[in-house]
Amino acid sequence: MSSLWASLSATWQDSLIALALVLPGLIIGALTIRGFAPWALVRALLWRFRWPNVMFVLLIAASVGMGIGLIAQERGLRKGTAAAADKFDMIVAAPGSEMTLMLASVYLQPSDVPLLKGQIYNEIANHDRVTIAAPLAFGDSFGGAPIIGTIADFARYLSDDQIEGRMWQDTFEAIAGAYVPLDIGDSFVPSHGFGDTAEDDAHGDQITVVGRMAPTGSPWDRAIMVPVESVWAVHGLANGHAPDAPVQLGPPYDAAYFPGTPAIVVKADELWATYSLRSEFTRDAETMAFFPGTVLAELYAVMGDVRQAMSLMTLVTQVLVATSVLVGMFILTRLFRRQMSLLRALGAPGRFVLSVVWSYAAMLLVSGAVLGLGVGLGAAHALSRIVTARTDILVVPQIGWTEVHLLLGFLSVTLLLSLLPALAVLRRPIVDGLRA
Amino acid sequence: MRLIPALLLSLGLATTAIADDTHDDHDHDEQDTHLAVMDGVEVLHPWTNAGTGPMTLIFAEVENTGDTALTLLGAESDDATSAELVGFMLKDGSENYQVIPMLEIAPGRELDLAPRGVAIRLNGLSTPRTEGDEIEIHLLTDRGELALRVAVEAEDAMKHSHAGHAH
Numbered sequence: 245m246s247s248l249w250a251s252l253s254a255t256w257q258d259s260l261i262a263l264a265l266v267l268p269g270l271i272i273g274a275l276t277i278r279g280f281a282p283w284a285l286v287r288a289l290l291w292r293f294r295w296p297n298v299m300f301v302l303l304i305a306a307s308v309g310m311g312i313g314l315i316a317q318e319r320g321l322r323k324g325t326a327a328a329a330d331k332f333d334m335i336v337a338a339p340g341s342e343m344t345l346m347l348a349s350v351y352l353q354p355s356d357v358p359l360l361k362g363q364i365y366n367e368i369a370n371h372d373r374v375t376i377a378a379p380l381a382f383g384d385s386f387g388g389a390p391i392i393g394t395i396a397d398f399a400r401y402l403s404d405d406q407i408e409g410r411m412w413q414d415t416f417e418a419i420a421g422a423y424v425p426l427d428i429g430d431s432f433v434p435s436h437g438f439g440d441t442a443e444d445d446a447h448g449d450q451i452t453v454v455g456r457m458a459p460t461g462s463p464w465d466r467a468i469m470v471p472v473e474s475v476w477a478v479h480g481l482a483n484g485h486a487p488d489a490p491v492q493l494g495p496p497y498d499a500a501y502f503p504g505t506p507a508i509v510v511k512a513d514e515l516w517a518t519y520s521l522r523s524e525f526t527r528d529a530e531t532m533a534f535f536p537g538t539v540l541a542e543l544y545a546v547m548g549d550v551r552q553a554m555s556l557m558t559l560v561t562q563v564l565v566a567t568s569v570l571v572g573m574f575i576l577t578r579l580f581r582r583q584m585s586l587l588r589a590l591g592a593p594g595r596f597v598l599s600v601v602w603s604y605a606a607m608l609l610v611s612g613a614v615l616g617l618g619v620g621l622g623a624a625h626a627l628s629r630i631v632t633a634r635t636d637i638l639v640v641p642q643i644g645w646t647e648v649h650l651l652l653g654f655l656s657v658t659l660l661l662s663l664l665p666a667l668a669v670l671r672r673p674i675v676d677g678l679r680a
Numbered sequence: 681m682r683l684i685p686a687l688l689l690s691l692g693l694a695t696t697a698i699a700d701d702t703h704d705d706h707d708h709d710e711q712d713t714h715l716a717v718m719d720g721v722e723v724l725h726p727w728t729n730a731g732t733g734p735m736t737l738i739f740a741e742v743e744n745t746g747d748t749a750l751t752l753l754g755a756e757s758d759d760a761t762s763a764e765l766v767g768f769m770l771k772d773g774s775e776n777y778q779v780i781p782m783l784e785i786a787p788g789r790e791l792d793l794a795p796r797g798v799a800i801r802l803n804g805l806s807t808p809r810t811e812g813d814e815i816e817i818h819l820l821t822d823r824g825e826l827a828l829r830v831a832v833e834a835e836d837a838m839k840h841s842h843a844g845h846a847h
Contacts, residue, residue, distance in 0.1 A: 250734050322773035329770070516780035519767055519798045523791040537770035538796045544773070 258645035262652055269656035272663065273606060282600040285587075289604050293579050297608060300572055304612025307565040308654060309619025311558035312647045316624040318551055320641035321631060322544060328462035328637050329536040331402050333518050334510040336360070336368060336525050339532040343543070346536045349380055349507045351637070352390050352463045354438045362484070362502025364531055368510060369495050371524075373517040376401055377495070379505035381475035384434040385442055389424050391434050391451075391468045393475030395494045398509060399457070406458030412471055415483070415493065416451045419469045422459040423636070426468070429453065434478060447478045461638030476503050555646075562654050569658050573605050573665035584669050585677025598666045605662035613655050620647065714842060716819075718826045720746025723819060725840035726830040732808040737766070737777070737799040738817065738830050739840075741792050744785040750821060752783040752791075754800075757817040761804025768796045777801060795838050811835075 249257065290297055329350045337345045338358035347353040369377035378401075381393030396411050399419050407419060409428045420426050430453050436446030451470060459465050471493045473483040481503040485492060510525075510533075512518040518535070525533040577584070584597055624641035631639045716723045726740035744750035755763040766777035775796070783798060785791045793799050800817065809815065813832040818825045833841055 319773065324773075326770050326773040514780075515767055515769075515778060516765075516783055519780070519791070520784040520786075523789050524786045535768075535797075538768060541768070541770050541775055541796050 258649075262645070262648055265649055265652040265656055267656075269652075269659035272659055273602075276595075276602045276663070276666075277599040280596050280599045282596065282603045285600045286603045286607060289580055289583075289600070290607060293576070296576060296579065300576065300608050301612040301615060303572075304565065304569065304609060305615035305619050307561060307568075308613055308616025308651065309623055311561055311650060312617060312620025312643070313623030313627070313641075314554055314558060315647055315650070316620060316641040316643055317627045317631075317639075318554060319644055319646070320624060320628055320639045321637075324461065324632075324637045324639040326537070326540055328460075329540055331460075331462075332509055332536045333512065334522060334533055334535055336364070336508045336510055336531055336533045337506060339529060342532070342534045342539045345507055345532075345534070346539045348382065349509065350462070350536050351635075352382075352392070352467055354382060354390070357506045359504030359506055360508060360531065361504060362497055362499030365497060365502060365505060365508060366499055368508055368521075368525060369497075371521065373512045373514070373521060374510055375513050376509070376511040378509040379472050380507045380509065381472045381505060384436055384447070384475065384478065385438045386432045386434050386468060387425065388439070389421070389426075389466050389468050390438065391418075391470055391475070392464075393470050393472035394509075395472060397494070399469050401511065402460060402464060403457035407455045408458075409453075409455035412454055412493065415471055415474045415477055416449055417454045417470070418451045418474075419455040419457055420453045421457055421465040421467045421469070423465045424456075424468055426453050428456060449474075449478045459638075463636040466636050472505070479503075558650065562650065566654065566658050566661060569609065570661045570664060573662055574668060576605075577601060577665045577669050581669070581672065581677045585672070585674045588670075588674050589678060594670050597670060598663075601666035601669050602659075602662055605665065606659055609655060609658050609662065613651055617643065617647075617651060716826055716828050719823050720744060720748075721750060721821060721823060721826060723826060723828055725842060726817075726828045727833050727837070727840040728802075728809065728815060728830050729837055730809050730811045730813075730832050730835045734803065734805050736802050736805060736809060736815075737795070738802065738815075738828075739793045739795065739799055740828070740830075741790060742785060742819075743790040744787055746823070747787050749787060750785045750823065752785070753820040753822065754782075755802075755817050755819050756825075757802055757815065759805055759807065759815055759817075760802035763800055763802050763817065765798065766801045767798050 252260070329346070332350050335345055335349050337349075338360055340357060344355050345357060348355040348357060365377065365379055368374055371377075376397050378394050378398030382390065384391040399411065400407065412419060420428075426432065431450045432453075433444075433450055434447050435442035435444045437443055451468075451474065453468075457465070457469075473485075473493055476483050482501040484497040484502050486498045486501055489498065510518075510521060512521055522533040522535065525531050584601065587597055587600075588594070621641065621643055628639040628641050631637070714725055716726070722743040722745055724741040724743070726738060728736045728738045738755070742752065752765060754765055757763050765780050765783060767780045769776045769778050777799065780798070783791060791798070800819070802815070802817070809832045811832055811834050815830040815832065817828050817830055819828055831840065
């Protein structure tokens with residue numbers, strides 16, 4: 245049985261779980277209203293007590309939406325951070341913290357790290373399996389936007405070759421990220437460093453924006469890319485090429501005139517080759533090769549405990565809501581106690597009264613749950629906009645199977661519990677109800 | 681005991697697993713599960729997680745001790761309907777393993793088959809794996825097959841229980 249289950253696709257498994265969760269509610273509903281047509285009375289009850297009903301639906305929607313919103317937001321954040329690292333198959337750096345290097349290279353968080361020498365760069369760049377070996381150079385900024393030195397091939401690869409304007413052809417030309425507040429043709433003088441400590445007067449070279457990248461959904465959208473030679477030049481370093489060599493930007497570099505790079509982004513021609521390259525460029529006390537995807541996955545695994553705690557909190561919230569719904573149902577049924585007693589006095593079968601009360605409860609629960617789905621998605625979108633604005637990582641929340649399962653499980657349990665207030669109506673003496 | 685691999689290799693027994701030389705307190709059978717050697721290839725600590733599902737991932741430290749590049753081509757096991765090399769990928773924020781056709785290891789280099797990296801995936805397993813069990817597989821390389829006795833570690837293990845020991 246377990247092997248059959250494992251052989252099913254994830255979509256089939258999720259669909260079957262969803263069906264298993266909703267089936268108890270559907271069966272209860274079918275058994276309760278079978279042979280009766282309670283909807284005319286239910287509509288009348290919904291209209292007669294519309295304001296308490298609206299409040300009840302809103303309460304359910306708020307609680308369901310909160311749980312769904314949190315889970316959808318967490319998943320959106322996970323997908324967004326992973327998508328931002330998609331183009332960074334492998335990074336080679338000096339031995340140290342993979343996390344620090346990943347934050348610096350992928351998410352452009354400033355950090356002081358040792359530099360790799362030209363020999364290492366050339367060995368990687370000249371490897372048969374390597375299609376892109378992009379040195380990165382950090383350290384400067386303009387108006388809060390980090391300036392990253394690299395090579396033209398990487399800028400094209402990062403933007404899927406979607407560059408408005410043209411690629412740089414001179415040391416002091418730049419490609420702006422999609423959301424950098426600079427237009428093509430604008431010039432600027434880079435500041436040394438980042439944030440409050442940036443020194444505006446440290447450099448005198450003026451850089452002109454000649455192109456703009458399409459949005460990538462990553463912090464690189466707010467970065468300015470320049471030839472790596474530019475960063476070296478403004479810091480008074482050699483430009484990677486011998487003084488007597490013809491003027492050029494990008495590789496090949498002369499190891500003797502290569503000032504160093506904190507990280508090299510490597511793309512191989514095949515996935516399997518990336519793993520082989522990692523083995524080749526992981527060397528004791530010399531280089532460290534790592535996959536940002538693996539580092540992120542390990543981070544997610546640690547954060548998974550937090551996610552489980554969140555899911556548990558959501559579950560507890562749903563249980564509390566289910567209890568509140570049950571209590572609320574008992575209270576609501578007291579509102580139309582007299583009407584139900586009148587029905588019974590007129591000879592309506594007990595099962596018909598049961599089906600009316602249960603259907604009424606089901607309408608409130610389903611309405612609240614569906615509205616809650618919308619509230620959850622809306623809340624997740626609002627939170628995502630805030631996170632995207634603050635981190636530049638594009639977070640797009642979507643409703644996934646987890647939320648669907650949560651919703652259907654909640655509905656099934658509450659539909660089952662709704663039988664209790666319906667049964668309580670039947671247990672009350674008819675005469676007392678008529679006098680109420 | 682380093683003499684053993686040399687003698688076996690000289691006799692042309694290229695796919696024979698041998699015992700390691702530093703675990704004096706281990707018996708021979710246990711050592712076989714730690715290190716397997718053939719012509720220019722050393723595979724240390726092959727292991728997998730305990731579990732009941734039809735699929736499992738096998739990890740190990742593979743070292744190319746030869747003078748030329750070594751290519752891993754896949755694996756075979758009598759316990760599984762198929763075996764393949766897989767590489768870890770983060771897709772839409774979720775963990776995935778994608779089939780890869782081969783892996784090259786440069787001369788003198790080591791490749792770690794590890795969780796969230798590369799691994800050998802066994803499919804169609806019909807029996808549960810319990811901690812302490814062993815699975816037999818054959819690692820396929822361009823230099824021939826190497827028999828491995830894979831140790832079954834705890835369900836949540838992230839490395840071989842003897843990882844870090846010298847062999």
